[in-house]
Amino acid sequence: xxxxxxxxxxxxxxxxxxxxxxxxxxxxxxxxxxxxxxxxxxxxxxxxxxxxxxxxxxxxxxxxxxxxxxxxxxxxxxxxxxxxxxxxxxxxxxxxxxxxxxxxxxxxxxxxxxxxxxxxxxxxxxxxxxxxxxxxxxxxxxxxxxxxxxxxxxxxxxxxxxx
Numbered sequence: 001x002x003x004x005x006x007x008x009x010x011x012x013x014x015x016x017x018x019x020x021x022x023x024x025x026x027x028x029x030x031x032x033x034x035x036x037x038x039x040x041x042x043x044x045x046x047x048x049x050x051x052x053x054x055x056x057x058x059x060x061x062x063x064x065x066x067x068x069x070x071x072x073x074x075x076x077x078x079x080x081x082x083x084x085x086x087x088x089x090x091x092x093x094x095x096x097x098x099x100x101x102x103x104x105x106x107x108x109x110x111x112x113x114x115x116x117x118x119x120x121x122x123x124x125x126x127x128x129x130x131x132x133x134x135x136x137x138x139x140x141x142x143x144x145x146x147x148x149x150x151x152x153x154x155x156x157x158x159x160x161x162x163x
Contacts, residue, residue: 014071014074015067015068015071015075018067018068018071018074019068019071020067021067021094022063022066022067022070022094023060023063023064023067025063025097025098026059026060026063026097026098028098029098029101029102030056030059032101033102033104033105033106034105034106036101036104036106037052037105039105039108040052040105043159043162043163044162044163045155045158045159046154046155046157046159046162048154049155062144062145065141065142065144065145066090066094066141066142068138068141069090069131069137069138069141069142070138072135072138072141073086073087073090073131073138074087076134076135076138078134078135082133083134085130086127086133086134089123089126089127089130090127090131092123093123093124093126096116096120096123097120100113100116100117100120103116110156110159110160110163111160113156113160114153114157114160117149117152117153117156120149121146121149121150121153124142124146124149125146127142128142128143
């Protein structure tokens with residue numbers, strides 16, 4: 001009896017890399033934010049604030065969806081310059097996403113973090129529109145991200161106001 005080795009094909013490996021990138025960015029950002037959820041637990045929060053354990057679960061799901069969306073663009077077969085542009089927009093919003101937890105949790109710059117989050121919201125919207133032009137499914141996968149960042153903006157502004 002022979003044992004078959006599990007081997008990913010190029011497309012599958014590309015998908016794994018595309019999912020790993022936002023997960024890594026989010027994980028590194030959370031690490032650099034160090035102990036942010038402990039401080040968050042002590043803050044006065046606006047109504048409808050979820051328990052702290054919800055945040056890493058939701059963000060993990062969103063990072064996976066973002067990775068799948070970026071892979072759909074990468075694998076779309078669209079013109080290279082359009083794919084490059086779309087992935088540059090995606091990279092920019094991911095870059096802005098990286099810093100928000102640092103500003104909010106680590107530095108406790110609540111008002112600045114809200115403004116930064118508004119910038120992120122705009123970049124996500126642009127990202128959705130650019131992805132939509134190449135592959136609608138990729139754009140749809142980013143909608144929960146936009147909704148969550150909208151909710152995060154509400155929480156962020158409420159925390160700034162109450163604290």
